Amino acid sequence: MKSTGRAGRPKASSRETLAEAACELFLEQGYESTSIAEITRRAGVSRSSFFNYFTSKGDVLWSGLDARIDEASEALDALGRGASDADVRGILLDAVREFAPDPLALALRNVAAMGLDDELPRDVGVRQARLAAAIARAARTSGIGEVRADILGAAYAAAVLSSLRVWAEQGAGRAAPESVLREALDVIGDLRWSR
Structure with a gap:
């Protein structure tokens, strides 16, 4: 069984999960200090998944x-x-x-x-x-x-x-x-x- 990466949360689309993870990180450590790798790690998706939805962090x-x-x-x-x-x-x-x-x-x-x-x-x-x-x-x-x-x-x-x-x-x-x-x-x- 594949993990969704977040216990207790309903499964959302990768796009929504990435956006939520990015915003959490931006609030925690700031926009400039947040990398795409950190966003994908927090969201539990691959780097290529990030680029399926977004062209950049911004x-x-x-x-x-x-x-x-x-x-x-x-x-x-x-x-x-x-x-x-x-x-x-x-x-x-x-x-x-x-x-x-x-x-x-x-x-x-x-x-x-x-x-x-x-x-x-x-x-x-x-x-x-x-x-x-x-x-x-x-x-x-x-x-x-x-x-x-x-x-x-x-x-x-x-x-x-x-x-x-x-x-x-x-x-x-x-x-x-x-x-x-x-x-x-x-x-x-x-x-x-x-x-």
Whole structure:
């Protein structure tokens, strides 16, 4: 009989087990001090199993949001010339809808404890830039000028990433992330989508 590596816990997918092990280690000894070998050892899986699910240690935190950004980018690209403020906001709200507490939410809430003071802002910036580029592209396709499109992309993307951070810091189970994003989008209400 093969051991699951953790007595008393229900068997979870290797992905979930790896994410849980990584977060435990990040909290115990910090992000930088945690190796992939330690994560796989704690999870009771092989190194190759880790790379079946994640490309790097940081991917453990970001893979869920990265998939949502990819989906949102595809949906934004599909809007074409008829893209409207309501369409874009709807896509962004869908991107955070039912965003359950996950490794990223835990990291956003425990930046100092996990030793992510340098890592997290850089990684947030990468995701914000990716999302901003997709939003700006949709704006330009709909006929909005370059400068306004770039500003809209930057503002809307900042609203998404900021609302996820605030949601996580407040306690991810307290409110739905889309309600926090709605409030953030209201703050940028003067930057309505227009040609």
